[in-house]
Structures are given as structure tokens and as C-alpha cells.
Amino acid sequence: MKFRNILTAAAIALLPVVASAATATIVVPAAGTGPGANNSHWQSELTLHSAAPRPITVTIEFHQGAFRLGPVDVELAARETVSIQDIAKTKFGLEAGTGAIVINVDERNLRHLAVTSRTFNTAPEGEFGQDIAAVNANDAIIAGQIAALTAPSSVNGTRFNFGLYSVTPATLKWQLVRANGTIAASVDKSYGAGEHAQYNSGIEALFGATPENNDTVYARMETGSAIFYGSMINATGDPTFVPGVATRDDILINFGVDDDENGSVDFKDDNGDGVLDHTVELFTGAFPNFFRIVASGEFGETVQLQIVSSPSDAILVANGTLQTVATDELKGKTGEIVVRATVGGTTSLLTIPVRYR
Secondary structure, three states: OHHHHHHHHHHHHHOOOOOOOOEEEEEEEEEEEEEOHHHOEEEEEEEEEEOOOOOEEEEEEEEEOOEEEEEEEEEEOOOOEEEEOOHHHHOOOOOOEEEEEEEEEEHHHHOOEEEEEEEEEEEOOEEEEEEOOOEEHHHOEEOOOEEEEEOOOOOOOOEEEEEEEEOOOEEEEEEEEOOOOOEEEEEEEEEOOOOEEEEOOHHHHHHOOOOOOOOEEEEEEEEOEEEEEEEEEOOOOOEEEEEOEEEOOOOOEEEEEEOOOOOOOOEEOOOOOOEOOOOEEEOEOOOOEEEEEEEEEOOOOOOEEEEEEOOOEEEEOHHHEEEEEEOHHHOOOEEEEEEEEEEOOEEEEEEEEEEEO
16 A cells, blocks of 8 residues: 555656746737728728637737736637627727737747738728738847838828837837938837837827928837837828838947956957857856946947846946846856947947856
8 A cells, every 4th residue: 555655656746747838929019990080980800810720719908008908818719710800899898099909829829820910991982901910029129129110102192100019118219211311300208018109190290290202210229129010091091001120220339348357358249240259257146247348439439338138137337347246046057248339329239148157
């Protein structure tokens, strides 16, 4: 009897431990319902298809500004397709409003899921609509990148709306870039995690400027991550979707690390790709580590530095010296400290590989 109990206990110990499933997030950055400009009337349809050979459940929220409506669960049978008409109204009770559809699904089921959406205007002449692509939150535009939104080539009779869904807390600089490359206006904004914002006739509303042919709107990400979109609507109420395209205007930064702060550069970024060509060794424990980031612009310009991310707590003190305190939990791990470098209003990201001892 004792032997049997021992075998049972051993068998239980060998059973796999089921961890809670990680969640993936898919975002349709623009959706809505209700009346719009020029007697238009809008609604969004969401279509979900599961290729899984078994039922799966997705959870859907509607983010309007800083508010979240829902969640509601939608169960999909094996290989089932479900279309939700006028989702903002039928699932979330909105009579009028614009926001983002946020879909959460177990990460292991993400590979089975196909998400499409259509936002359209109903008019006496028929429906005029556009597809709005669903975006994995992991593919959002991040600090150091620019979301470029190209406005209409002809502004006559056309309005340009644009906006974003902020995946994480984000700060950014909106810029209005004319066709000849000049920056006509800029506005600094901050958004909370999960916040949606849309600027209708955005060049007028956000910048207080008059639209011109072939304008481009930049969303220059400073911190955080976000998904951007735009929509060009002509005089008939027919929209054309404009994706926020990830671009960069990195400047060349000459940088290295003075590891022992003796005034000489010990490790360099020789190929100019913004990544230090050496891994900096850091010690774990209660005492801080110090090293100095030495950086200048391509022509010797002064560089302003700001920490974007670090595996351990880190701050910049005088003259580019970085102070970091690494806890024992980081011992044996590697990571990257990312620093934003700014020269004359233009930014670039510098990456310092680190190893914790």
C-alpha cells in the first residue's frame, strides 16, 4: 500500500504543469458608427475566421478615446466565419462614435485567426467603403521611428482624417511636411496605453493649417508604441484607406562607450549602424555601475541623450554618464540599453548590448 502511494505521487509529479496562456492583441485601428460630414452615414463590419480544427474564443473591446467598452466574447467553431455588422452599435451600444477594435486571443490560437474589417458610408447611391487592416500590436511603430501618412494629391473636395491607437503610453511629435520637404507645423502630444484618437480634417484641426496638395503627416515617435492610420474621403463620400508607414530619418551619430570613465573611448560603433560593437559587462548587486556614453553628430554637433529602455534601472547623470543598478535576478542574462540621441531636432536610436554578471 505504501509502495502504491509512492508510485501515485511520483506519477502526479511527472504530469506537465499547464501555464496560463499568453495573450496576443490584434488591433483594427479605426472603426465607427453614425453620421459624418456631408450627409454621410458610417458603420464598420468585422469579420473573423478561425482555421482551427476546434472551437476558439476571442475577446473584443472597443476603445473610444481613453474609454474602453466591453469586453465581449465571440466563440468560433472549427473553421467558422463570423461577420459582425455595425459592430460599434450592435456589440457596444454606440449610436455615434469612432474608435479602435481591440481583439485579444490566446497566443497559441493567433495562428488560426484571420481578421478583416470594412468601414463604409451608406448613401442613396449605394455603399462606399474601405478595408482597414488588422495589425498585431507587436508590429506597432516604436520610439525612433516615424509613421508617415500621405495626404491627398489634390485637396479640392477632399478631406483627410488621421489618427492612432496607442499600444503603450506614447509621446510623439506630429509634423506637417509640405510636398517640397519643408515642415509647416508641429504639435507635441501624449497618449495613454489603449487610447484612441482621430483628427477629422486633421491638417486644419490638429495643425491649424490649410491643406496643400501632396502634404505628408509625420508622427515622430519619441517614446512608446502606436498604430497609425489615415483616410481620404472625396466629395461623394468614398474613402480611401491610408496606412501609417514606418520610416526613419536617422542621422549618423558617432558614438562609443568610455567603460571606466577615464576620458578615452573603450568600445566603438565602428560601422555606424547605431549598435555598439561590444557587449558592456555590468555587475549585479546593490552597488551601481557607471559608464559614459560618448556621442557627437556627423559633423561634431552636440548630442542630447535620453534613455528609452533598459533591462535594469538606469538614469543619465552628468556628461553622458549612465548609472544603472542591476538586481541579482538579472545575473547571467543579456539585454540592450536603448538611448535616443537628438541633434538639431532629428533623432536616432543608439543600442548598447549589456551582459549581467
